[in-house]
Structure formats: structure tokens, C-alpha cells
Amino acid sequence: TGAQAFVIDGVTRTLGEKNLNAEKISCHQCHIMIKPDDARGHVGAHILKSIKGIREANLYEQVHSENPCGYCGRGSCTSDLSGLPDARAAPKLTSDCPRAHSFSYGHAKKYSANTPSTNVPIFCTLCIPVPPRKSPKVFWKYSMFAHIRSEHPRYWDDLLHTPVDLPEQLALDLAISREELTALGV
Secondary structure (H helix, E strand, O other): OOOOEOOOOHHHHHHHHHHHOOOOEEOOOOOOEEOHHHHHHHHHHHHHHHHOOOOOOOOOOOOOOOOOOOOOOOOOOOEEEEOOOOOOOOOEEEEOOOOOOOOEHHHHOOOOOOOOOOOOEEEOOOOOOOOOOOOOOEEEHHHHHHHHHHHOHHHEEOOOOEEOOOOHHHHHHHOOOHHHHHHOOO
């Protein structure tokens, strides 16, 4: 199908295998029981609502305010991509989140009615790689807006509350459709 798949590094995934084998897990934010493979999309809705200033009633825990994990919404997890931003090979994701799970990157970054959240890790091509790293820093898509606002203010419009004048590929990577916003309750 041409879709790129994420491969979760086995060493970092072992922390969460017990939970990922569970039939359902409790969302840290709302405590709704969800399938482990649905965590990225479900938590993505909480993250996007937080970014857009939509207050959700009865949350037990807010998503991290600056760089929430795309799997769990907390700020203590780290995720990284191997490869380079323009590489044709499927990126390899490593994450220390106990809720990390594999997914098709190509499908996940495109809106669909069944999986509306397009929150995937992406390279910040505005960041200059710091040796020994060969690739730019990685952020979850929905977290990139806060990163651009704080670290690359030249590309942020405070009046519009949106990035401006981004390189074409980064602008495409950050695009969120009206359908996605509606499906996620934003």
C-alpha cells in the first residue's frame, strides 16, 4: 500500500508490554477505557483541545502544557525518529512511553474517519542538528505549535496564533484539516 510503518524499539517497548497486552487501558486524562492501539488517537484529541484552549470538564489529569507525549499526554516520555527528514525509508520511532505502540506512519499522518488524529512525531526542520545528531529535533505534530512559538518566534504570528512563512514541507506536515478538528471535537 506504500504506507510507512513505525517500528518501536524493543528495548523501550518492554516497559509497557503488560499494559499493551491488556484488552483496555484507562486514559490518564479522562479515565475512559480505550484499546491500547487507540491511545495515540484518543490522547491526540485531548492534546488538540488543550492547545486550542477548549476546557474539558471532569479531567483527572491535564495533558502536559508544553510537550505532551502523543501516546499518553504526559511530559515525562521521550520519543525520537531515526533517519533524516527527507529520507524515503520508513522512519523508526523509539519511545520510552509505556503506552507506545506501532502504527503505520503513512496512514496515521493522513486524516480518516476511523482514525482522525494525525498527531505523529515529525522533525522540526527549523532546528539545526547539534552533533553528534545528524537530524533535527523531533516533536509530536500537535506540540510543534508551542515549540515554534517559543523557539522559532520569527515563524509565529501572535495575532493569528499560528505559524507563518514555514518551509513548504513543514507547513504540509503541520496541516490540520477542518474534518480532523470536527472529528476530534475541536
